[in-house]
Amino acid sequence: MNAHALPQEEMGALLARWRAAWPAALACWSRYTRLHEPQLCATTARAAKAGLEGSFAMIRLADQSVVIDLQAVHERGLHDYGVEILAHEIGHHVLAPATATDHFRMLARLRRVLGTEGDAAPMVANLYTDLCINDRLQRQAGLRMAEVYRKLARAPGSAEPGRVWTLYLRIYEHLWRLPRGSLGGGACEEALDADAWLGARIVRVYANEPMVGASRFAALLLPYLVEDGLDAFAWHDTGDAAAGCAPGSLHELEDDGPADALHPAWDTRLTGAEDAEDAPREAVGQGAGQALDPYEYGEILRAGGTSLSPHEIAMRYYRERALPHLVPFPVRADRKAPDPQMEGVQPWSIGDPLDEIDWLHSVTISPRPVPGVTLVRRVYSLESADDHALAPVDLDLYVDSSGSMPDPQHRMSWLALAGAIIALSALRTGASVQATLWSGKQQVLATKGFTRDADQVLHVLTGFFGGGTCFPIHRLRETYAAGRRARRTHILMISDDGITTMFDKDERGNSGWDVAARALAAGKAGGTMALDLPAGWDAAHGGYYRELAATLERARREQGWDIHAVPDQAGLLAFAQAFSRRHYAQDTQERRP
Structure with a gap:
């Protein structure tokens, strides 16, 4: 080169x-x-x-x-x-995209409109934002943007223009009232010219609504993309524009999502055909209020130039989804200044402030003031505060990652989201968290003990094994081997019927019942099980559920486990919110004298 x-x-x-x-x-x-x-x-x-x-x-x-x-x-x-x-x-x-958040939002919209051609979203976004920028610079700033495209058409090594490039240049010719083909595009038949006119209308009509305009432009360009493929545009100045940026609230589809796929030919704002009887009343779309799954979320980040691994993307996804459900940050009200209380007197010596001399008391001792002997000063103290420091309860969290659970890095995992909500709420209030992900034997991923590092916790929660089901009894045993912890600790299990393996014997032959009982006694703050079980599990008679109900009823009766059956995994969201409020809202925290 x-x-x-x-x-x-x-x-x-x-x-x-x-x-x-x-x-x-x-x-x-x-x-x-x-x-x-x-x-x-x-x-x-x-x-x-x-x-x-x-x-x-x-x-x-x-x-x-x-x-x-x-x-x-x-x-x-x-x-x-x-x-x-x-x-x-x-x-x-x-102007456009202006911010990383808007860039990601535009890519998300374009991927929905383009469907199977979703990989072309970064290129389409670049083409549309270039149109908006260049039109303003040519018309309002008087710059030679048309000349730039003529130079590019004549540049050495320039390929024969495809259909996308021809349509794109013809849009500029409509915008700037230039003769057909003057910017160097290929053959332009009447149908393509009509689409180019629509493209120019999109740029002008939606000049102040770039998100809607980009969606219309993508619908217009889609047939040409199918014909040309993804190599239709050689110059891509926003391809990695958002590298290193963190989007905000990207996981949620916007309210006007259903209108994204409307072709501009049916848009009455562009055509002026208000009374068009054949115009579709409703565009095809995914609907508002839906959330992206982790895979699509990751695809949008990668389209914006992000080079994070799937695991890192999943951590960002579940943190973002958990944030609206966290308990508020704890607020400690300022107490009034306490009144000074006189405790007595002590000698006043040279060097002490003169205004501290208690003359009345000094004269009653002796009419002759002698520093350090007969001169005295008052001594005050402040009342002790009535309020005490808040002592949040630490969290020991165990999440099932066996084959019956979804992979958090590809599909929405309510277990991972519930764990993230509860763990981040605990960390927000000053508690420490130990997170353990488990599946079959030797399939354990855990934090390095109790930690205040949210990334370390999320790294565990977004992992995946997909193996058998064997609760890591040794992990529970070793955590509380030294007996009572200095801080109260609540033990939380998120699983399904596989949780009963925690009461089996461990590798040393110890009873899981004994290990669980010692852990609860050492934690001093109780234990909870959130289990994916059908309604009425505790009233089942006969078969597998009878044995399961007997085991869980014994755990509740003998050890005090608080058992919550969640008939569908989506119900874990409501459980996580209620659990966080119950244990980590400010008015429920223990006050430490």
């Missing part, structure tokens, strides 16, 4: 010109627009080290950066368009 690099002197001049163009590019949006200096790379190799590949420009939303490959710019004949290209990249920070 360096074979095409400019000589050092010419590259220095080009760098100076583009640096000088930066203030003018900022002013195209507003004289108040402020971004730090762009990263201008003299060679394609340096641009690659900055993360720019496959294009001559890119943005990073995490640090609001603009990166330019000046070697690629020169090779495409764009060296005289510094203001245009820089203003375009600034537009991505100012």
